Amino acid sequence: MPKPVHHQIHKVLNILGLSCYYHDAAACLVQDGRVVAAAQEEAFTRKKHDPDFPRQAVAFCLKQASITMGDVDHVVFYEKPFLKFERLLETYVANAPFGWPSFLKAMPVWLKQKLWIPDLIQKELNWEGKVLFTEHHESHAASAFYPSPFRKAAFLTTDGVGEWATSSWGVGSGNKLRIQAELNFPHSLGLLYSAFTYFTGFRVNSGEYKLMGLAPYGEPRYVQRIYDHLISVKEDGSYRLNLDYFTYMTGLRMTGKRFESLFGGPARTPESPITQREMDLARSVQVVTEEIILKTARHIRQETHAENLCLAGGVALNCVSNGRLFREAGFREIWIQPASGDAGGALGAALLVWHEYVQQDRDTFQGALFDPYLGPAFSDEDIRAFLESEKIPYEEVGYDALPKQVAALLAQQQTVGWFQGRMEFGPRALGNRSILADPRGTDVQKTVNLKIKFRESFRPFAPSVLRHRVQDWFDLEADSPYMLLVAPVKGWKAPNETNSKNMQARLEERQAHSAIPAVTHVDGSARIQTVHPELNSLYHRLLMAFEALTDCPVLVNTSFNVRGEPIVCSPQEAFTCFVRTHLDVLVLGPFLITKQMLPLSLQKAFSPDEIAHAYGLD
Numbered sequence: 217m218p219k220p221v222h223h224q225i226h227k228v229l230n231i232l233g234l235s236c237y238y239h240d241a242a243a244c245l246v247q248d249g250r251v252v253a254a255a256q257e258e259a260f261t262r263k264k265h266d267p268d269f270p271r272q273a274v275a276f277c278l279k280q281a282s283i284t285m286g287d288v289d290h291v292v293f294y295e296k297p298f299l300k301f302e303r304l305l306e307t308y309v310a311n312a313p314f315g316w317p318s319f320l321k322a323m324p325v326w327l328k329q330k331l332w333i334p335d336l337i338q339k340e341l342n343w344e345g346k347v348l349f350t351e352h353h354e355s356h357a358a359s360a361f362y363p364s365p366f367r368k369a370a371f372l373t374t375d376g377v378g379e380w381a382t383s384s385w386g387v388g389s390g391n392k393l394r395i396q397a398e399l400n401f402p403h404s405l406g407l408l409y410s411a412f413t414y415f416t417g418f419r420v421n422s423g424e425y426k427l428m429g430l431a432p433y434g435e436p437r438y439v440q441r442i443y444d445h446l447i448s449v450k451e452d453g454s455y456r457l458n459l460d461y462f463t464y465m466t467g468l469r470m471t472g473k474r475f476e477s478l479f480g481g482p483a484r485t486p487e488s489p490i491t492q493r494e495m496d497l498a499r500s501v502q503v504v505t506e507e508i509i510l511k512t513a514r515h516i517r518q519e520t521h522a523e524n525l526c527l528a529g530g531v532a533l534n535c536v537s538n539g540r541l542f543r544e545a546g547f548r549e550i551w552i553q554p555a556s557g558d559a560g561g562a563l564g565a566a567l568l569v570w571h572e573y574v575q576q577d578r579d580t581f582q583g584a585l586f587d588p589y590l591g592p593a594f595s596d597e598d599i600r601a602f603l604e605s606e607k608i609p610y611e612e613v614g615y616d617a618l619p620k621q622v623a624a625l626l627a628q629q630q631t632v633g634w635f636q637g638r639m640e641f642g643p644r645a646l647g648n649r650s651i652l653a654d655p656r657g658t659d660v661q662k663t664v665n666l667k668i669k670f671r672e673s674f675r676p677f678a679p680s681v682l683r684h685r686v687q688d689w690f691d692l693e694a695d696s697p698y699m700l701l702v703a704p705v706k707g708w709k710a711p712n713e714t715n716s717k718n719m720q721a722r723l724e725e726r727q728a729h730s731a732i733p734a735v736t737h738v739d740g741s742a743r744i745q746t747v748h749p750e751l752n753s754l755y756h757r758l759l760m761a762f763e764a765l766t767d768c769p770v771l772v773n774t775s776f777n778v779r780g781e782p783i784v785c786s787p788q789e790a791f792t793c794f795v796r797t798h799l800d801v802l803v804l805g806p807f808l809i810t811k812q813m814l815p816l817s818l819q820k821a822f823s824p825d826e827i828a829h830a831y832g833l834d
Contacts (some may be wrong), residue, residue, distance in 0.1 A: 217369065221377075228247050228248055228287075229247070229248055229289050229290075229570075229574065230245065230246070230247055230281070230283060230287055230288045230289050231245070231246040231247075231288075231289060231290045231291075231292065231566045231569050231570055231574075232244070232245055232247065232274065232288050232290070232291045232292070232341075232566065233292050233294065233561075233562035233563055233564070233565040233566030233567075234269075234270060234274070234291065234292070234294065234562050234565070235270075235293070235294040235295075235355075235558050235559060235561040235562040235565070236257070236267060236268060236269050236270055237267055237268075237269070237330055237333065238267055238558060239265045239267045239421055239558060239634040240256060240258070240265050240266075240267070240364075240557050240558040240559040241256065241257040241266055241267050241268055241269065241270040241559070242254065242255065242256045242257065242273055242555075242558075242559035242560075242561075242562040242563075242564040242641075242731070243255065243256075243257075243269055243270040243273035243274040243276075243277050243458060243562055244277065244563040244565075244566050244590075245277035245278070245280070245281055245566070246282060246563075246566040246567060246569075246570055248570075248576075249567075249570045249571075249576055249578070250585075250806075251363070251563060251566075251567070251590060252280060252281050252590075253276065253277040253280035253281060253590055253591075254277070254562065254563050254590040254591065254641040255270075255273045255276050255277065255590065255591045255592065255639065255641060256269040256270075256273060256641075256782075257269075257272060257273045257362070258782040259273070259591060259592070259639060259782055259783070259785040260272035260273065260276070260381060260785065262781065262782060262789075263782075264422070264514075264714075264780060264781060264782050265421065266736070269336065269337075270562075271340065273677055274341065274562050274712045276591075276592055276713055280592075281660065282500055285341055285342060285343055288343070288345075289345075290345070290348055290569050290573070290574075290687065291337060291341065291343055291345065291347050291348065291524060292335065292347070292348040292349065292350060292565040292566055292568070292569045293333060293347060293348070293349050293350070293565065294350060294352065294355040294558070294561030294562055294564065295349070295350065295351060295352035295355065295378055295379060295561065296349045296350075296351055296379055297330055297331065297333045297349075298331070299351070299379035299380065300330075300352075300378070300379045301330070301331060302379075303377075303379060303380050303401060307401075307402070307465050308641065310320060326382070327413075329391055333347075335349045337703055340788065342723055348565075348569055348573065350564070350565045350568050350569075351378065351379060351381070352378025352379055352643070353373045353375075353378050353381045353383075353384040353395065353398065353529070354393070354395065354564070354565075354568060355369070355396060355560075355561035355562075355564035355565045355568065356373035356375070356378075356384075356528040356529045356553075356556075356560070356561060356564055357371045357373050357384065357386065357393055357526075357528065357564065357569065357634050358393055358564035358565065358567050358568040358571075359389070359528045359553045359555070359556075359560040359561065359563050359564030360373065360526035360527055360528035360551070360552075360553045360556075360564070361388035361393055361526045362388070362393075362564070362567040362568075362571060362578060363553065363563075363567070363586040364524075364526045364551040364586070365389075365552075365584060365585070365586075366388075366524045366526070366549070366551065367387065367389070367390065367498055367578075368387070368389040368390070368522065368524075369387070369388055369522055369523075369525060369526050369551070370385065370386070370387050370388075370517070370520045370522035370524070370525050370526070370547075370616060371385060371386060371388055371393075371525070371526040371527070371528070372384075372385045372509075372512060372513060372516060372526075372527055372529075372532075372536075373385070373405075373527070373528050373529040373532070374406060374509070374512075374529045374530075374531035374532065374591070375403055375406045375529035375530040375557075375558075376406035376407050376410060376421075376530060377401045377404055377406070377407065380398075380400045380401050381398040381399065381400055381401075382399050382401055382403065382404035382405065382406060382407070383398065383399040383405060383512070383529070384397065384399075385397055385512065385516050387520050387522060388526070390577070390578055391571040391572065391575070391576065391577055391578040392571075392572070392629075393568070393571070393572065396519075396520075397814075399454060402427065402457065402459060402462075402465050403455060403457050404432070404457070404531055405455070405505060405508055405509070405531060406503075406529070406531050407456060407457075407462070407464055407470070408446070408447060408501065408505075408539070409424060409427070409501060409505055410470060411462060411464070411470040411471050411475070411536075412427060412497055412498065412501040413426075413427045413470075414470040414471060414483065414802040415470070415471050415479065415483045415484070415497065416430070416483070416484050416489070416490075416494040416497055416498060417439070417483065417484030417485060417486045417488065417490075417494065418486070419486070420470060424530070424533075425533070426559065426672065426675065427498045427502070428498075428502060428534055428535075428536055428824075429500070429674060429675050429676050429737075430490070430494065430495055430498040430499075430674060431495075431498040431499040431501075431502035431536070431676065432499070432737055432738045432739035432741070432808040433494030433495040433499070433719055433722065433738055434492070434494075434496040434497070434498050434499030434500070435496050435499060435738065436496070436499050436500045436503045437496045437499075437500060438479065438496060438497055438500035439503050439504060440502045441479075441500075442500060442501065442504050443477065443504070445478055445502070446458055446461055446478075447508075448580050448618045449507075449508055449511065449538060450511075451511060451515075452511065452512070452515040453508055453509070453510075453511035453512025453513070453514075453515050454512075455508060455777070459461050460474055461474045461475045461478065462475070463475075464521070466740050471483065479493070479497060481495060483492075484633065490644075490672075490674075490719070497720075498670075502534075502536060502537075505531070505534065505537055506536065506540050506584050509531070509534075509537050509540075509541065510537075510540055510541060510544055510545060512699045513525060513541050513545035513546075513547070517545060517546045517547060521550070522547070523540070523547060523548040524547055524548055524550070524551065524623070525545065525547040525549075525550045525551075526550075526551045526552070526553070527541075527550065527551070527552045527553065527556065528552070528553040528556045528560060528564070528834065529556055529557075529714045530557045530558075532556040532700075533556050533557065533643065533700070534698070534822065535700045535701055535743050536702045536741070538550065538552060538700055538701050538702070539701050539702040539741075542701060544598055549694070550694065551641075552698060552700040552701075554586075554588045554640070554641070554642040554644060554646070554698035554699075554700065555641050555642035555643075556641065556700075559641070559642070559799075560641075560642065563641075574700075583801075585697060585748060585750065585751055588640050588641055588642060588644070588646055588698060589637060589638040589639070589640060589641075589648055589752070590638065590639075590640075590641040590753075591638050591639030591640060591641055591784055591785070592638065592639050592786075593637055593638040593639070594787055594805070595805075596805050596806060596807075598787070599787050599804045599805045599807060600807070602787045602791075603707075603787075603807060603809075606791075608689050608791065608809065608814070609806045609807065609809065609813040609814065610804075610807045610809050610813070611807065611809070611813075612806055612807055612808075613806055613808045614806050615754065615806050618754070618758075618803070618806060618808070619658075619754065619757040619758040619760070619761040620761045621808065622634075622652075622758055622761075622801070622803055622808070623758060623761035623762040623764070623765055624651065625800070626652060626654050626762055626771065627654060627762065627765045627766050629653075629654055629657050629660070630800040630801050631651065631652070631653045631660075631663070631664060631668060631798070631799050631800050631801070632651070632652045632653070632794065632799070632800070632801045632802075632803060633650075633651055633652075633776055633794050633799045633801065633802045633803065634641060634646070634647070634648075634649075634650045634651070634652050634752055634755075634758075634776070634803050635649060635776065635784065635787065635790045635802070635803060635804045635805070636648045636755070636803075636805065637752075637754070638748075639783070639785055641785075642698070643775075644678075644698060644699040644745075644775070645773060645774065645775035645776060645783060646697075646698065646699060646745060646752070646773075647680060647745075647747065647752045647755035647773065648752070648755070649775065649776040649783045649784055649785075649790075650773045650774065650775065650776055651668060651669075651730060651773075651774045651775070651776050651799065652665065652758075652771050652772060652773060653677075653734060653771070653772040653773075654734070654766075654768075654771070654772070655679055655732035655733070655734040655735045655768065655770045655771060655772050656731065656732060656733070656734070656766070656768060657733070657734055658692045658724070658727070658728070658733055658734075660677075660733075660734035660772060660773075661676075661677060661723070661727065661733065661734045661735075662720065662724070663798070664677065664734075664772070664774065667797065667798035667815050668778070668797045668798050668799055669774065669777075669778055669779055669797075670778050670779045670797070671778075671779040673719065673720050673723075674719050674723065674732065674738075674742065675718070676735070676737040676742075677695055677734060677735050677772050677773070677774050678699050678735065678743040678744065678745055678772075679732065679735035679742050679743075679744055679745065679770045679771065679772065679773065680740065680745045680747050680759060680770065680771045680773040680774055681744060681745070681746060681747065681759070681762065681769055681770045681792065682746075682747055682756070682759050682760065682769040683695065683697075683746040683748050683771040686744065686746050687765070688706070688746055688769075689705070689706055689732070689769070689770055690703045690705060690706055690742060691703050691704040691705075691706055692744055694746045694775065696745060696746050697746050697747075697748060697751060697830060699745040699773075700743075701743070702738055702741050702742065702744070703741065703742065703744055704741055705730050705732065705736045705740055705741065705742050707730070707731060707742075708730045708736060708740035709729055710726070710739075710740060711726060711728075711729055722730075722738060723733065723737075723738045726738050726739075726740070731768075731771050732768070734772050735770065745773060747759055758771075759771060776793065777789060777793065778793060778796075778797060779834060780834070781793075787804050790802060790804060791809075794809070795814070795818045799811075806814075
């Protein structure tokens with residue numbers, strides 16, 4: 217950050233935070249320390265993980281606050297491009313002549329675009345003011361600490377790499393944030409996890425969720441091999457990678473021949489059958505990741521004596537690791553930024569400017585839940601106009617009657633596309649852009665995966681549960697409002713091993729031992745969202761209505777999208793997803809549509825092959 221300056225604050229001070237040009241471009245607007253709007257560019261362009269300048273996200277933020285760029289006081293970018301360029305050049309020079317193809321691919325982009333980010337931002341925004349820059353892990357740390365309910369807390373940020381840092385920890389107190397230790401590239405826990413993501417046939421920077429979901433199917437057979445050959449870990453959680461086994465510094469891939477030799481052959485081809493090797497690799501790197509994060513967190517607790525811990529960075533989205541941290545690291549409470557990836561860097565950068573550059577005190581979030589519903593909303597009039605312009609039949613239920621009517625449909629095993637209020641900021645659907653279902657259904661998990669989401673059958677679904685009922689259904693004493701903690705489902709006991717069966721058969725047999733099979737993973741765990749009335753009143757009322765009908769305060773909640781597509785943002789996108797999939801019901805604000813209401817030509821959903829073609833996934 218530049219040297220702080222004192223401002224004579226006018227009535228409202230506006231700070232615009234930006235992240236872009238790498239992946240998950242986003243914009244965030246902070247007014248007098250309060251986050252009033254934040255969105256990823258992919259919500260508007262429909263290009264998943266869109267890295268380009270967030271033009272439409274910026275336009276949304278300004279519109280949401282009813283201001284123009286002329287009202288913006290500061291613009292801040294979430295990292296320092298020159299430091300990142302320094303790291304790239306030093307890496308290429310240190311590894312020359314290897315890495316020439318990667319160098320040739322990267323340098324034109326840097327020379328034409330990324331080295332000129334200040335000028336590009338000014339041009340894109342028609343902004344004549346000075347552009348501020350924070351460091352990448354500073355932005356992550358700020359996004360973790362400042363929105364948290366803690367006056368003082370330790371923080372831990374872990375991802376692939378920022379400028380140089382791959383992990384950092386320190387302490388936040390009041391409006392001050394101080395990083396006390398960092399690990400630097402090329403040694404990166406995030407890149408280790410991504411290497412296994414790549415090797416098991418998933419896409420880096422998006423397939424890490426799949427690797428985590430695959431892990432419970434495997435055995436930790438390769439844990440010792442990972443420690444013996446790939447990574448050396450100290451008791452304080454610091455580590456060094458054996459770079460002989462990785463190619464991400466010099467190549468366009470994550471791993472090479474030595475990695476293949478270590479793990480019995482080449483990387484899995486994407487979309488090919490998943491074998492026991494991939495399951496065991498996933499489990500093994502998940503175990504190693506958890507153990508390293510846990511050692512680091514215990515060291516932070518010992519060094520800082522902090523009672524609370526805040527998390528951000530891409531690795532903070534590993535909710536299995538987060539569950540272990542809560543249970544075993546010794547902190548009283550853990551708070552995780554729901555937009556932990558690079559998109560959340562825009563939010564952290566803006567808050568860092570408010571607190572450390574403008575030097576404002578921190579009272580906004582004390583003791584309160586951070587509101588993640590920061591994206592676009594559509595009024596009832598907007599939705600009605602869309603429905604009528606497209607001649608779509610609908611029933612206007614009204615918000616008072618809506619929870620009870622939708623709960624009845626869910627209890628009849630209907631799947632519901634639920635579109636309400638402002639869109640969530642971050643990768644988790646938290647009840648405003650969600651696909652909902654009855655968790656008690658034995659076929660729900662398979663049906664939603666294969667006929668609605670069009671994704672791998674092993675992928676688990678998260679439960680939403682009423683906050684005051686969570687301990688009746690899950691072994692979780694913490695709050696988890698952002699779907700970022702995994703805990704055991706109560707009453708579940710592992711059946712006999714069935715390794716001879718395929719993945720789906722193993723999952724279904726184990727789910728049969730749960731009262732809520734659709735949200736019970738193969739190891740008896742679930743990624744939990746606790747629902748609060750003060751954060752989402754309508755969704756809370758829906759869960760209350762469902763419990764009144766079924767004695768079950770839990771619903772399946774998965775993001776409202778299909779594989780390869782961003783979460784729906786507008787009513788048009790929600791309706792398109794509805795008619796192209798096997799969803800039974802669509803709820804847009806107070807309006808309800810069933811497939812039976814539609815013309816026959818729209819009632820037949822696409823097949824998985826057709827949906828793949830329609831969305832360009834084939």
